[in-house]
Amino acid sequence: MSQKSAYNVAVVGATGAVGHKILELLQEKDFPINKLKLLSSKRSAGSKQVFNQEEIMVEEAVPESFEGVDIALFSAGGSVSKKLASEAVKRGAVVIDNTSAFRMDESVPLVVPEVNKEDLKDHQGIIANPNCSTIQMVAALEPLKAKFGLRRIIVSTYQAVSGAGNEACDELANQSQAYLSNEEMKATILPVKGDENHFPIAFNALPQIDLFQENGYTFEELKMINETKKIMHAPDLSVAATCVRLPFFTSHAESVYIEVENEDVMVKDIWEVLQHAEGIVLQDNPKEQIYPTPLAAEGKQDVFVGRVRKDLDNKHGFHLWIVSDNLLKGAAWNTVQIAQELIQNNWLQR
Amino acid sequence: MSQKSAYNVAVVGATGAVGHKILELLQEKDFPINKLKLLSSKRSAGSKQVFNQEEIMVEEAVPESFEGVDIALFSAGGSVSKKLASEAVKRGAVVIDNTSAFRMDESVPLVVPEVNKEDLKDHQGIIANPNCSTIQMVAALEPLKAKFGLRRIIVSTYQAVSGAGNEACDELANQSQAYLSNEEMKATILPVKGDENHFPIAFNALPQIDLFQENGYTFEELKMINETKKIMHAPDLSVAATCVRLPFFTSHAESVYIEVENEDVMVKDIWEVLQHAEGIVLQDNPKEQIYPTPLAAEGKQDVFVGRVRKDLDNKHGFHLWIVSDNLLKGAAWNTVQIAQELIQNNWLQR
Known part of the structure; x- marks a missing residue:
């Protein structure tokens, strides 16, 4: 994947507390978004969220949701991540996961940019966001x-x-x-x-x-x-x-x-x-x-x-x-920072 | 002072949070009281408190208040203790002080009965109750x-x-x-x-x-x-x-x-x-x-x-x-426990 000027981004868990903050930050930081997909469990699908003055429908997250997605930000709980993160990776997305599902996997970088952003270089598709505390x-x-x-x-x-x-x-x-x-x-x-x-x-x-x-x-x-x-x-x-x-x-x-x-x-x-x-x-x-x-x-x-x-x-x-x-440095902001680092350093591609 | 069967007790700061708890405990524990004096600052004097179904008037604490008092329980703030504890001792009372006024004085035992009740033996009239935490x-x-x-x-x-x-x-x-x-x-x-x-x-x-x-x-x-x-x-x-x-x-x-x-x-x-x-x-x-x-x-x-x-x-x-x-083990209860130990071990007298 060569450096793009804007990215297809999926937010999984878009209706939750952290999901909301991620959307606010993507907007506030002028994150280079081409297409934004909002995904959630079946239960929360169908609601609408406003992003950059545009209403976006929240869709149920299924494996096919990640077709064409460059960056997928997961914060819908460990079981959703375990089920869908590999599906997203399989379809070419880089996953930044806010749950504890992959944090201690040796092959998954666990990153706080101010501390160990160099670890992002070695990602194999999934990057874990650490626990808030x-x-x-x-x-x-x-x-x-x-x-x-x-x-x-x-x-x-x-x-x-x-x-x-x-x-x-x-x-x-x-x-x-x-x-x-x-x-x-x-x-x-x-x-x-x-x-x-x-x-x-x-x-x-x-x-x-x-x-x-x-x-x-x-x-x-x-x-x-x-x-x-x-x-x-x-x-x-x-x-x-x-x-x-x-x-x-x-x-x-x-x-x-x-x-x-x-x-x-x-x-x-x-x-x-x-x-x-x-x-x-x-x-x-x-x-x-x-x-x-x-x-x-x-x-x-x-x-x-x-x-x-x-x-x-x-x-x-x-x-x-x-x-x-x-919810910010402890979750949404650290996640968005990781995404920014991946782009700035041209580390999205594997 | 030989062992008595009941004692004249003064509670200084009787209208405060800890003072209230001390009164409740003296009652609950059937503390051997002959006469109970309730003392406070001038501002709070004049109010009444019920003790063992009897109404007792709260009086302003002055040096003379301690005439005839055997045990004085102070919890009206450090400045009151500094002013009046020695006056109480001068008049023959043993003071158990809930403030930080005397805690670090070498001549004052600082006591948690379960830990160091033997230190009570060496008191010179004032015993300090430690900080709650x-x-x-x-x-x-x-x-x-x-x-x-x-x-x-x-x-x-x-x-x-x-x-x-x-x-x-x-x-x-x-x-x-x-x-x-x-x-x-x-x-x-x-x-x-x-x-x-x-x-x-x-x-x-x-x-x-x-x-x-x-x-x-x-x-x-x-x-x-x-x-x-x-x-x-x-x-x-x-x-x-x-x-x-x-x-x-x-x-x-x-x-x-x-x-x-x-x-x-x-x-x-x-x-x-x-x-x-x-x-x-x-x-x-x-x-x-x-x-x-x-x-x-x-x-x-x-x-x-x-x-x-x-x-x-x-x-x-x-x-x-x-x-x-x-308010209990951290203050009122530890104070009453000290008073009980003084009596049970015949340690009131100096």
């Missing part, structure tokens, strides 16, 4: 790793309900209103739609994101651990994670503890690196009460970092507070 | 330290707004209702009433609890670090903390990472110890989605522990998720 963390930590060496990460997350989809957002709003009106809170979605039990998220904290695995970790925690090592090309990096769902709608926050190799590093050195890091905005001035918050990060494409502190008892240790919009 | 953490970790050795704690907190008082609870409720009604959220209390700027807590997370100190840590974070070492008698224990305020009313949760000395410890060994630990309830069964949450812990006196996991990359490392009602 992983993306913002590695975006902030990679420049520190490059400068000071990184031997350890211990992260506790503060994650927004929109990571569990639009239904979870409705549940938070409905439960909050019920609680404030002294009515019973109904829980049918969170912590995990497909799991046995559901608990209220409003005015609460749920230490479960995604299903529990045999070893007592949740799948979200294992995603953070394994994806971080893969993206950073650091199989020996020590990564520990606890993931918690909280009652806010948008943006994940993370309390991240790291150990750098170099024990002479000071807070100002960390600041210096982060101030010049791509995609990172440093918001760190305790005297002026300047620090990132989920509400302030909503709608922004950057990763915000604050509360940088050196451990008082360990010369290698630092705290960081990392916040980003989970 | 510290109490629940050390209660869960002390038995693990005793059994396996403990070399390191890294904690990220998820703290309820009631820790900032009744006004903060009203603010969360009002902001939540405003947000749900598409109205502007007004912030005048949180993150810290006395600080320059205020930010919405509803559907948000604020990585600031108490004022920032020169070194970039908040006072709450330094309290957790310093108080933990004092209570556990472990000046060389490495403690690192990040404290975050979240939009729920009651109970603090904590994502706690520890390193034990012994590298052969398994999750079942941790369970075994916690199952038999005083004041601890183990709620840890991932297969059944059993784990502690702030909402479920509300109104309970115990410290709940779940999500116990061994670090996949470090044989010494474990995760715990520790939740407790910040």
Whole structure:
């Protein structure tokens, strides 16, 4: 495939929370689109979406949908990706997949452009977009790793309900209103739609994101651990994670503890690196009460970092507070960035 | 003072959130009271509180209020304690102080009964009740330290707004209702009433609890670090903390990472110890989605522990998720427990 001036793009899961954000970004970034196909499950097919002032019908995603498609952006859940990604590739499309279906496949690059965009070169048709909470963390930590060496990460997350989809957002709003009106809170979605039990998220904290695995970790925690090592090309990096769902709608926050190799590093050195890091905005001035918050990060494409502190008892240790919009850098924006990189570097062809 | 059968008790700050809980507990536990005095600031004096079906007038706390008082329970803020605790002691009372005024004084025992009740013996009239987030953490970790050795704690907190008082609870409720009604959220209390700027807590997370100190840590974070070492008698224990305020009313949760000395410890060994630990309830069964949450812990006196996991990359490392009602074990209940221990062990007299 030679370099084109515009591309046929398919968005699979166009009616979902991430799908919407992808469409907004393709528009905002003037993505070079020749023809745009909006695809979804049978259930959501038939609705219409406006793109660049044009109404587009959402069609059911089937193998034949991908005929003539150059770039297919998948965010319709793991089972859809498993079923249709290879069909899209077979028909000549490059797939950028937002689900966990292929992330740990050795043949699939798992990419955060600021960290490892060179990995895109080796794609075999499918590229995986990492988990939301992983993306913002590695975006902030990679420049520190490059400068000071990184031997350890211990992260506790503060994650927004929109990571569990639009239904979870409705549940938070409905439960909050019920609680404030002294009515019973109904829980049918969170912590995990497909799991046995559901608990209220409003005015609460749920230490479960995604299903529990045999070893007592949740799948979200294992995603953070394994994806971080893969993206950073650091199989020996020590990564520990606890993931918690909280009652806010948008943006994940993370309390991240790291150990750098170099024990002479000071807070100002960390600041210096982060101030010049791509995609990172440093918001760190305790005297002026300047620090990132989920509400302030909503709608922004950057990763915000604050509360940088050196451990008082360990010369290698630092705290960081990392916040980003989970639907943008954590999902839609990283996906669109990958597509842009593929085009700019002429990496679409295999 | 010889052992009495009933005591004259003063509750200072009787109209506040913690004061209310102290009164409820004195009643529930049949605390041996001869005469109960309810004291407050001038502003709140004159109101009435019901105790054991009797109406008691709240009086303004002045030095003379403590004449004849055996036990004075202070929770009216640091400045009141600094002004009046010594006046109470001068008049023969033993003070149990809920503020941070005296906690780090070398001559003042800082006590969580399950951890270091023996320290009460050496009191010189004032005993300090630790910070809420510290109490629940050390209660869960002390038995693990005793059994396996403990070399390191890294904690990220998820703290309820009631820790900032009744006004903060009203603010969360009002902001939540405003947000749900598409109205502007007004912030005048949180993150810290006395600080320059205020930010919405509803559907948000604020990585600031108490004022920032020169070194970039908040006072709450330094309290957790310093108080933990004092209570556990472990000046060389490495403690690192990040404290975050979240939009729920009651109970603090904590994502706690520890390193034990012994590298052969398994999750079942941790369970075994916690199952038999005083004041601890183990709620840890991932297969059944059993784990502690702030909402479920509300109104309970115990410290709940779940999500116990061994670090996949470090044989010494474990995760715990520790939740407790910040107004009960984190404040009122620990205070009343101290008073009970003083009586039971005949430690009131100096």
